[in-house]
Amino acid sequence: MTDERIGGLSAARIADFSAAEAAAYAAARPRSRAALAAGSGAFLDGVPMHWMRDWPQPFPMLVARAEGAVVEDLDGHVIDDFCLGDTGSMFGHSPAPVARAIRAQADRGLTTMLPSETALEAGRLLCEVFGPMRWQIATTATDANRFALRLARAITGRPKVLVFNGCYHGTVDDTMVRLEAGRTVARPGLVGQVEDLTQVAVAAEFNDLASVEAALAAGDVAAILTEPVMTNSCMVLPAPGFHAGLRDLATRHGALLIIDETHTISSGRGGYARVHGLTPDIFVTGKCVAGGMPTAVWGVTEPVARRFAAYDASRPAGHSGMGTTLSANPMQFACLVVTLSEVMTAENYARMEAGAARLAAGLTKAIARVGAPWHVVRVGARVEFICAPGPLLNGTQAEAAHAPALEAAIHQGLLNRGCLIAPFHNMMLISPATTEAQIDRLVDSFGAVLGLLFET
Numbered sequence: 437m438t439d440e441r442i443g444g445l446s447a448a449r450i451a452d453f454s455a456a457e458a459a460a461y462a463a464a465r466p467r468s469r470a471a472l473a474a475g476s477g478a479f480l481d482g483v484p485m486h487w488m489r490d491w492p493q494p495f496p497m498l499v500a501r502a503e504g505a506v507v508e509d510l511d512g513h514v515i516d517d518f519c520l521g522d523t524g525s526m527f528g529h530s531p532a533p534v535a536r537a538i539r540a541q542a543d544r545g546l547t548t549m550l551p552s553e554t555a556l557e558a559g560r561l562l563c564e565v566f567g568p569m570r571w572q573i574a575t576t577a578t579d580a581n582r583f584a585l586r587l588a589r590a591i592t593g594r595p596k597v598l599v600f601n602g603c604y605h606g607t608v609d610d611t612m613v614r615l616e617a618g619r620t621v622a623r624p625g626l627v628g629q630v631e632d633l634t635q636v637a638v639a640a641e642f643n644d645l646a647s648v649e650a651a652l653a654a655g656d657v658a659a660i661l662t663e664p665v666m667t668n669s670c671m672v673l674p675a676p677g678f679h680a681g682l683r684d685l686a687t688r689h690g691a692l693l694i695i696d697e698t699h700t701i702s703s704g705r706g707g708y709a710r711v712h713g714l715t716p717d718i719f720v721t722g723k724c725v726a727g728g729m730p731t732a733v734w735g736v737t738e739p740v741a742r743r744f745a746a747y748d749a750s751r752p753a754g755h756s757g758m759g760t761t762l763s764a765n766p767m768q769f770a771c772l773v774v775t776l777s778e779v780m781t782a783e784n785y786a787r788m789e790a791g792a793a794r795l796a797a798g799l800t801k802a803i804a805r806v807g808a809p810w811h812v813v814r815v816g817a818r819v820e821f822i823c824a825p826g827p828l829l830n831g832t833q834a835e836a837a838h839a840p841a842l843e844a845a846i847h848q849g850l851l852n853r854g855c856l857i858a859p860f861h862n863m864m865l866i867s868p869a870t871t872e873a874q875i876d877r878l879v880d881s882f883g884a885v886l887g888l889l890f891e892t
Contacts, residue, residue, distance in 0.1 A: 443823035443842045444809050445889055450845050453889055457848040458494045464852070465511045468498045491859040492844035493851065502529035504869035507856065516874040518857045518864035523699055526724040526817065527784065528869035533774040534727030541770035547762055554769045561776040562733060566706050566719060569735030573764040573772075577698040577722030578606030580734040581661065583758045584718045585610060587736065588659035588692045590751075591743040595635065598651050598660045598691070600642040602831020604668030605661060605696055606722075613637045615832065641830040642666050643674065645681040652689035659692040659718070660685075664708035667699040669861055670834040671813040671820045673827060679714050692717040692740065698732075701725070702818035702865065704785050711816075726771035727779055733772075784868040788817035791866035791875055795819050798879030805883065806890040817866045821882075849885035850878070 440447040462469065472495055476482035483489050488496050498510040505528055507517045520526050562571045574580040585597055585608070599605065601615040612623045613633050620639045622629060638657065640647040651657060660682060666672035686693040695716035697707040704711040707721060717740050722732030736744065796814045799821050803810045811826035812819065822828070824837035843862055850857060855878045857864045864878070 443839045444807075445842060447841070449889060450842050454492075454841070454845040454848060457845065457852055460852050461493050461848060462495070464513065465495075465497070465509065468510045469495055471498055471510060472496065487860075492847045497851075504528050505867050505871070505874060513854070515851065516855050516870075516877055518855060518866070518870075518878060519859070520865045520867055521723075521728065522858045522860075522863070523702070523723040523865065525728045526702060526865050526867060527727060527775070527779045528867040529728070531727050531775070531779045531868075533778040534729065534771050537770040537774045538729070538767065541767050544766065546767055547765040549761070551764075552766055552769065554766065554773055555764070558769045558772040558776070561773060562735065565710075565776050565780065566721070566733075566735065567710060569719060569737060570741040571733055571735040573768060574722070574732040574734065575730050575760060575763045575768075576606060577696065577720055577732040578608055579760060579763070580720045580722060580732040581605050581608045581611075581694070581696060584694055584720055584734050584736075585659060585661070586756070586758055587740075587744055588694065588718065590747050591740070592658040592690065592692065594656050594658035594691075596657045597637050598648065598657045599637060599639055600662055600666065600831055601639050602642070602666060602669055602672075602834050603661075604663060604666075604699065606698065609633070610637045611661065613639045615639045615641065641832065642672055643678050643829050645678065645685065648682065648685055649689075652685055652691060655689070657689065657691045659694050661694045661696060663696050663698075664700045664703070664712070664714065665815050666831060666834060667815075667818070667863070668834075669831070670822045670824070670828055670837040671815065671818075671861075671863075672830060672834050673813065673815070675829070679712070683715060686717070694718040694720060697721040698723055699818065700815060702788075703816035704789070705780060705782050708815070725775065725780075726768055727775040729768055729771035731768045731772060779868075785816070787868050788866045788870075791870050791872070792817045792819050794872065795864060795866060795875050795878065798875070799882055802879060802883040802886055806886045808886065808890065819864045819866070821862045823862070845889070846882075846885055849888070850881050853877075853881035853884065855881050 481489055499507050500510050501508040505517055506514055508514045559571055597610050599611045605611040612626055613620050614623050620634050622633045638651045640651050693716045695709050698721055700708040701721050718736050720734045725731055725733055792814055796812050796819050800812045809825050810823050812821050822837055823839040823842050828834050828837055
């Protein structure tokens with residue numbers, strides 16, 4: 437029997453490397469292992485959030501401190517952090533202006549269910565950074581997307597959302613669909629799923645305007661919900677003309693265009709839409725928008741706001757199903773204001789962009805040295821290596837390019853060499869705090885891991 441090949445490598449070679457790296461990781465973390473054994477029983481699945489078990493190492497790394505672009509674990513290992521809370525800390529852990537704002541606001545109240553002058557300043561800054569829209573505040577981008585979809589359905593009178601195969605929009609129920617043999621079906625593995633998602637969602641392929649038009653032709657789509665760049669598995673860039681075509685199709689078929697920049701906020705100040713001149717009807721972003729304080733924002737254009745005002749005036753009195761008690765609290769606004777004005781600056785983005793370009797070039801050279809059939813993709817401060825040839829065109833190709841066993845082996849090898857990257861795919865972020873020395877260490881570590889995997 438011939439050995440399976442994954443990304444140009446023998447599956448047996450990958451398994452042997454993974455086993456050795458897992459053993460090295462475990463041996464280096466006796467305090468973390470002991471603490472987990474003593475304290476993890478209080479949690480479902482042993483961790484406070486279930487996906488904390490999904491990292492490739494044999495047991496979770498317990499973080500003792502996170503600052504700037506490093507984390508330190510319970511066993512004293514100081515690690516260059518390129519995961520950065522998978523975008524939540526894209527501007528670094530606890531940026532100084534945000535830390536100061538938190539300390540100051542803590543003495544003035546945490547939540548009140550009422551606005552403040554700081555909230556009004558946050559609204560002004562949101563318009564300045566992302567564009568002139570009418571804004572609402574949520575706690576997570578999942579919430580923001582869910583509320584945006586309610587609004588879209590309300591003003592169009594239509595039930596469905598169009599999403600792209602392989603999309604990422606948090607845990608919005610309606611987006612948990614995929615394409616199988618050209619048909620929209622629920623994603624496998626959904627826990628406790630009872631609703632028929634095909635009644636509220638339809639999937640199309642990214643970069644395929646014909647599939648979008650076919651889905652819109654039925655006349656039952658309230659909104660197209662899309663990332664500007666697909667980011668959830670293996671990164672897929674938009675083809676030339678795709679976003680212009682999407683805007684045109686949405687307008688012609690009476691659907692609202694929602695741009696979700698929860699990940700592509702890495703593109704530059706104002707996100708991918710502002711940098712590339714996209715014109716969504718509704719804009720959503722979250723994660724790092726308040727410097728790591730749980731916050732999301734969603735905004736609608738003036739015409740959409742007028743349509744919603746007319747709908748809102750005519751609907752029966754009662755709960756809207758939108759909003760949560762702790763959203764739009766004073767701490768969020770304190771952090772939003774300083775992040776938008778002092779952290780999310782053109783200067784910081786320029787630094788991040790330069791660092792990401794350095795990283796992408798270094799990774800590309802390391803891949804070329806071993807002759808791997810892989811490629812590197814970058815969107816602003818966001819960089820990803822993909823263990824397959826590229827470029828990828830859609831979610832189906834991205835799923836096929838995903839190599840979980842190989843990626844897990846590389847992640848484990850990098851962590852053992854002092855570099856942390858995102859756990860579920862091969863994503864790396866550059867923050868304003870990330871140094872050239874850290875970038876070069878990651879490139880060198882990546883090259884060393886590849887050298888061991890591809891050695892003859």
